[in-house]
Amino acid sequence: MAGLAALPDGKKGLDAGRIINYQPGKNTENKFIANSADITLPADSNSITVWLRLSGKNISGVGFDWISLEDLSINEK
Numbered sequence: 001m002a003g004l005a006a007l008p009d010g011k012k013g014l015d016a017g018r019i020i021n022y023q024p025g026k027n028t029e030n031k032f033i034a035n036s037a038d039i040t041l042p043a044d045s046n047s048i049t050v051w052l053r054l055s056g057k058n059i060s061g062v063g064f065d066w067i068s069l070e071d072l073s074i075n076e077k
Contacts, residue, residue, distance in 0.1 A: 048069065050067060
């Protein structure tokens with residue numbers, strides 16, 4: 001989560017692999033927002049770890065509803 005190790009594409013740091021970011025001035029304004037990204041695992045991988053990071057000063061009133069992962073490769077023929 002600290003971004004110290006490089007990802008397979010060489011990116012590293014706090015922004016590496018980030019799908020979405022909300023911060024002061026960028027929020028959902030109390031609306032449901034869906035975000036998605038295609039993630040390709042190496043051929044020898046069969047699992048994925050998803051991290052949610054919450055950071056800041058005096059954090060309050062933050063909620064997380066759900067996350068859904070779908071294996072799109074099962075539909076390939």
